[in-house]
Amino acid sequence: MNSNEHGYHHEGGNLPEHDEGGVQEPAVKHEVIDAYWKANIRLLVILLGIWSIVSFGCSILFVEALNRINFFGFPLGFWFAQQGSILCFVVLIFVYSRLIGRIEDRFHIDDHEHKGDMENAQ
Amino acid sequence: MSTQLLTYLFVGLTFVLYIGIAVWSRAGSTKEFYVAGGGVHPVVNGMATAADWMSAASFISMAGIIAFSGYDGSVYLMGWTGGYVLLALLLAPYLRKFGQFTVPDFIGERYYSRTARLVAVVCLIFISFTYIAGQMRGVGIVFSRFLEVEINTGVIIGMVIVFFYAVMGGMKGITYTQVAQYCVLMFAYLVPSVFISILITGNPIPQLGLGSVVNDGSGLSVLQKLDNTLIDLGFNAYTQGQKSTIDVFAITLALMVGTAGLPHVIVRFFTVPKVSDARKSAGYALLFIALLYTTAPSVAAFARLNFIDTIHQTEYRDVPSWFTTWEDVGLYAWTDKNDDGKVQYAPGAPFVGTPSFTDGRGDQGQRLISNELTATDNEVYIDRDSMVLANPEIAALPGWVIALVAAGAVAAALSTAAGLLLVISTAVSHDLMKKTLMPQITDKQELAFARLAATAAIIIAGYFGIHPPGFVAQVVAFAFGLAAASLFPAIFMGIFFKGMNREGAIAGMVSGFLFAFSYILFFKFISPELNTAEHWFLGISPEGIGAIGMLVNFVTATAVARFTASTPQAVLNMIDDIRIPAARDIEVS
Numbered sequence: 003m004n005s006n007e008h009g010y011h012h013e014g015g016n017l018p019e020h021d022e023g024g025v026q027e028p029a030v031k032h033e034v035i036d037a038y039w040k041a042n043i044r045l046l047v048i049l050l051g052i053w054s055i056v057s058f059g060c061s062i063l064f065v066e067a068l069n070r071i072n073f074f075g076f077p078l079g080f081w082f083a084q085q086g087s088i089l090c091f092v093v094l095i096f097v098y099s100r101l102i103g104r105i106e107d108r109f110h111i112d113d114h115e116h117k118g119d120m121e122n123a124q
Numbered sequence: 125m126s127t128q129l130l131t132y133l134f135v136g137l138t139f140v141l142y143i144g145i146a147v148w149s150r151a152g153s154t155k156e157f158y159v160a161g162g163g164v165h166p167v168v169n170g171m172a173t174a175a176d177w178m179s180a181a182s183f184i185s186m187a188g189i190i191a192f193s194g195y196d197g198s199v200y201l202m203g204w205t206g207g208y209v210l211l212a213l214l215l216a217p218y219l220r221k222f223g224q225f226t227v228p229d230f231i232g233e234r235y236y237s238r239t240a241r242l243v244a245v246v247c248l249i250f251i252s253f254t255y256i257a258g259q260m261r262g263v264g265i266v267f268s269r270f271l272e273v274e275i276n277t278g279v280i281i282g283m284v285i286v287f288f289y290a291v292m293g294g295m296k297g298i299t300y301t302q303v304a305q306y307c308v309l310m311f312a313y314l315v316p317s318v319f320i321s322i323l324i325t326g327n328p329i330p331q332l333g334l335g336s337v338v339n340d341g342s343g344l345s346v347l348q349k350l351d352n353t354l355i356d357l358g359f360n361a362y363t364q365g366q367k368s369t370i371d372v373f374a375i376t377l378a379l380m381v382g383t384a385g386l387p388h389v390i391v392r393f394f395t396v397p398k399v400s401d402a403r404k405s406a407g408y409a410l411l412f413i414a415l416l417y418t419t420a421p422s423v424a425a426f427a428r429l430n431f432i433d434t435i436h437q438t439e440y441r442d443v444p445s446w447f448t449t450w451e452d453v454g455l456y457a458w459t460d461k462n463d464d465g466k467v468q469y470a471p472g473a474p475f476v477g478t479p480s481f482t483d484g485r486g487d488q489g490q491r492l493i494s495n496e497l498t499a500t501d502n503e504v505y506i507d508r509d510s511m512v513l514a515n516p517e518i519a520a521l522p523g524w525v526i527a528l529v530a531a532g533a534v535a536a537a538l539s540t541a542a543g544l545l546l547v548i549s550t551a552v553s554h555d556l557m558k559k560t561l562m563p564q565i566t567d568k569q570e571l572a573f574a575r576l577a578a579t580a581a582i583i584i585a586g587y588f589g590i591h592p593p594g595f596v597a598q599v600v601a602f603a604f605g606l607a608a609a610s611l612f613p614a615i616f617m618g619i620f621f622k623g624m625n626r627e628g629a630i631a632g633m634v635s636g637f638l639f640a641f642s643y644i645l646f647f648k649f650i651s652p653e654l655n656t657a658e659h660w661f662l663g664i665s666p667e668g669i670g671a672i673g674m675l676v677n678f679v680t681a682t683a684v685a686r687f688t689a690s691t692p693q694a695v696l697n698m699i700d701d702i703r704i705p706a707a708r709d710i711e712v713s
Contacts, residue, residue, distance in 0.1 A: 035700050042703075046213055053209050057202050057380075062372050065195075069363065075335030075345035080363040083198035084190075084421040085331060088205045088414050095212040095407035103400060106705055113398045113705040 030111060038109040045101055049094050056082060056090040127523035128272065134524075134531040138308055139285055142538070145304060146289030146297045154571050157294030158225040158550055164299055164395040170408025172302035173392040175309065175539040177204075177383075177409070178416060179255075180262025183309060183536035188511030190424035191431075194362035197424065199372055199667075203379025203604075205410060205417050210384035210612075212406030216393040218619045220402035221702045225394065226547070227387045227611060228555040234618040235626045236695055238560055243633050245555045247610040248387045249548060253584070254603045255386075256544045260589025262537040266530055269453050269513060279589035282538060283582050290542045291578045295395060298542045305535040310415060312532020316516040316525050317419050320426045323519055330422035338429075350429050357436070358501075359471050362425065367665075368657065374668030382604030382670050385612030388543040391550070399705035427511050430518045435504065436469040440488040443467060446517035451491055454481060455507035458490050461497065472500030479505050541585065549578035602644055605666070609636035609673025617681060622699055624681060627688040632681025640673030 060068060065079030073081050106112040155161055164172070182204070190197030222230050227248060232241025260279050267278025289297040314330075321333035325346060338349050351361040360366060367375075383389065392409075393402045434444060440458060450456040457479035458467055465488055475495035484492045513533065516525045553574035558565060565573070610633045617624040617632070644666045647655040657663050664672060 030704060030706070032700070035704055039703055049213060050209070053206065057206050057376065058373060061198060061202060062369060062376065065365070073335075074332070075337070076347060077363050080195055080198075080347070081335070083195060084201055085334075085418050087202050088417050091205050091209050092407065092410050092414050094209050095403070095410055098213055099400070099403040099407055102403070106400075111704040111706040113400055 034109055034111065038105065038111060041105050041109075042102060045098065045105070049098050053091065053094055056087045061087050127526050130524050130527035131530045134527045135534055138304075138531050138535060141304055142285060142301045143288050145300045146293045149293050149296045149300050154225075154554070154567050154574065156296045157571055157574055158554065159391070159394045160294075160296040160299045162395060163397050166396050166401040166405035167408050168299070168303055169392060169396050169401075169405045171306045171412055172299045173389065173405065173409035174412035174416075175302040175306035175535070176298075176392055176543040177389055177413060177540070178306075178309065178536055179540035180259050180533065180537040182416065182420075183313065183533050184262055184265070184512050185509050186512075187420045187423040187427065187515075188508035190421055191428040191511050192506075192508055193366075194360075195365040196367050196372070197421075198365075199367075199375040199379060201417055201421065203376045204383055205413060206376070206380040207383025208406055208410040208413070210380060211389065211393075212403055212410075214619070215384060215390065215612075215615055216402040216406050217399045217705065218702045219390060219615070220393050220396065221399045221705060223394075225391075226550050226554055227390055227615070228551060229559070230618065231611075231614055231629070232555070232559065234695065234698070235614075235624075235629045236692060237626045237630065240614075240626060240630050240633070241555055241559065243630055243637075244611065244614070245551050247606060247633065247637055248551050251386065251603050251607050251611075252388060252544045252548050252551075253588075255388075256541055256548075256581075256585045257588035259537045259541040259544070260585050263534060263541075264589055265509065266513070266533045266537070269450075269530075276590045279586055282534070282541070282589070283586040286538055286542050286545065287579065287582050290545050290582070291575050294574065295391075295546055298539075298546055299395060301542070302539045305539040306412060308535040309532040309539070310412070312528045312535070313416050313419060313423075315528060316519070316521055317423050317426075319521050319525065320430070320515065320519045321422060324426055324429065330419050330426075334422040334425055346425055346429065350425055353429065353432055357432070357470055362428070368663050370663050371657070371660075371665050371668055374664040374671040376668075378608050378668045378670030378674075379604050381608040381612045381674055382606075385607035385610070385615070386603070387547045387551075387607075387611065388540075390615075391547055392543070423512065423515060427515050427518065430515075431506075431511075432469060434518060435467050438467050439465055440467055440490055441465070444518070444520075446514055448489075449517075450507075450510050450514060454479065455510045457481070457493050457505040459493055459497065459503055460486065460488065460490070461501070461503050468501055468503045470501040470503075472502050473498055474500065474502045474505050478507075545578050545581045545585065548581040549574050552577035552581075602641075605640040605644055605670030605673060606637060608670030609640035609677055613674055613677040613681065617678070619699070619702065622691060622696055623685060625685050625688055625691045628681040628683075628685025631684040632677040635680040636673045636677030639676045640669050643669045643673075 060079065061083035065083060068079035068082065069077035071078040103112065186200055189200060219230055222233075224230065224233070228241045228244035231244040232238065260282065263282035264276075264279045267273050267281065289301050293301070317330040318328050321330040322328050324338060325333040325336035326339050327333040327336045334346055337343060337345055342349060344352065347363055351363055354360065354362055365372060393405060396402050396405050435447065440460070447456060451458065457474070459474055461474075462468070475493060475497045477495055479493045480495055482492045482494050486492050513529060516529055553570055557573050558570050613636060614629050614633050617629065643661070647660070647666045655666070657665075661669070661672065
């Protein structure tokens with residue numbers, strides 16, 4: 003099977019064995035993982051920041067102030083609490099999916115099926 | 125055709141569809157039974173996740189709760205959707221990369237401990253059973269109201285259907301039936317909403333209708349009119365909250381984190397082929413969920429407005445038939461406090477507790493109740509769960525719409541029940557039997573155990589449906605609070621904190637679980653009379669205590685991990701491996 007099928011299908015609670023999948027993929031250096039992880043955490047902090055601003059901020063803490071603004075017939079704070087935050091949540095997930103995909107491409111640790119090898123690594 | 129006949133037809137047709145899918149997608153191996161073979165397309169999985177997630181509570185209860193609590197109902201809207209962001213960003217991709225079958229699998233391997241796995245299994249089974257009791261009850265309500273069969277018969281029919289496709293098809297059968305169920309329930313939710321939005325505002329999109337001008341010539345928007353009407357009747361404004369800010373904050377957080385920690389949702393992301401698919405799939409799942417969740421506030425506001433318009437100051441003799449039908453089912457009651465023969469609707473409960481009907485009828489033909497009356501002017505008792513089901517009738521929509529809503533409610537309840545049954549049976553056959561008690565069993569035997577466990581779980585769930593514990597509404601706080609306080613932190617720290625070790629994780633799960641459990645037990649069951657804001661810890665209600673339980677878990681786990689043996693190198697390598705999507709070897713340092 004292709005590489006994405008590679009899980010830990012081991013028995014009895016042993017730790018991962020990596021050579022069961024047949025094709026031996028090149029090793030990923032620890033520095034690469036650390037750098038990728040740092041970039042990932044930065045992205046997560048930004049997106050979860052937006053997540054908490056629209057939900058806990060606009061919809062709960064500052065709801066009174068925002069309610070003074072009329073937004074298409076809604077008090078704005080109320081709109082955030084009952085519609086706006088949900089729409090933002092959907093957008094956030096797709097944005098993360100897109101951006102983290104780019105970061106993974108950059109570090110060559112993506113899970114694309116027919117993606118080439120590591121020859122082009124910087 | 126009569127509405128009842130149409131309902132039989134619609135519900136019957138959907139059952140035929142579900143069973144057909146079950147026969148077509150029979151599971152042959154544990155991998156198919158547990159994770160549908162691991163090859164489900166992200167959009168398909170998103171749709172199945174949406175149906176899995178949207179239960180009887182989302183379909184039947186949520187809009188009713190919002191209708192009667194206005195802004196305060198937002199905690200459910202945000203809490204039950206915001207959790208998907210946490211799931212997609214923090215858990216799903218890594219658990220997919222880990223690549224096994226269950227949530228206890230991850231906790232057991234990551235914390236190199238059978239004890240940790242067993243603690244996770246206990247949390248999981250407790251959470252799932254509290255959740256499933258409500259689903260079976262939902263099926264029972266729909267059957268008794270629309271098909272006029274006994275609630276018990278309704279529950280048994282529901283059990284047989286779920287048995288068929290969950291036990292035969294496992295995750296594979298469940299996935300494809302859930303896709304069908306999503307379509308049924310979403311269509312059933314949208315059709316009456318669009319109709320009612322057009323009737324009230326002329327805008328066919330309910331989401332926009334909520335902010336549009338009511339077409340009664342007043343020039344007010346729906347929300348303004350609702351605010352004014354409620355204030356005139358002595359209620360608080362619909363768009364203003366009554367709960368304290370800290371409580372709204374805590375409940376929202378607890379529901380979000382709890383959602384992300386619910387095992388039956390998490391395992392759905394084990395079924396997609398790749399890590400990147402898990403993220404996309406969570407996005408699609410939330411998109412499909414948002415379609416219903418952004419419609420619900422409109423349904424709620426329209427229903428409240430319509431309800432007041434048709435009922436308040438109406439002679440009881442002239443009330444529409446839906447009112448008396450629900451009164452016959454026992455979910456509405458009217459008591460003529462001022463003897464004017466008219467229905468008065470006002471703030472506060474009309475009488476103490478839920479209605480206990482006597483056999484007699486009053487001089488207007490209303491069912492008499494024997495409850496102690498309260499001092500308020502309110503004469504009407506309305507069970508909130510009736511609102512969505514009654515909505516098409518309140519708006520005088522045609523019979524086929526009512527039948528459609530009934531089929532949708534059954535789909536919502538069954539799809540969630542099936543997902544929950546699966547994680548319970550998997551926890552028993554895989555985590556308890558295969559990984560703990562009888563590691564030597566073959567794949568075939570494990571599959572047999574899974575089917576056996578699913579059957580037992582259905583019977584227990586059915587028992588709860590027929591003999592509902594009087595506390596179905598209260599136990600929802602349990603499911604989310606416990607998931608937030610136990611499973612979520614353990615999984616999250618397992619991925620993001622390499623330093624978190626076996627001792628820390630176990631101490632965290634146990635302390636978080638016990639803290640939330642005893643807090644909810646105390647206020648909901650032992651001393652419900654003390655369940656008021658001044659007795660709560662920091663003013664946080666039992667519904668929101670999962671947020672504090674999560675902090676207790678984090679703090680305990682971190683403290684214990686600091687003073688105990690560090691994580692073994694092999695586990696550190698495994699964490700590195702699940703952090704990257706690619707299945708490439710990691711250079712061993």
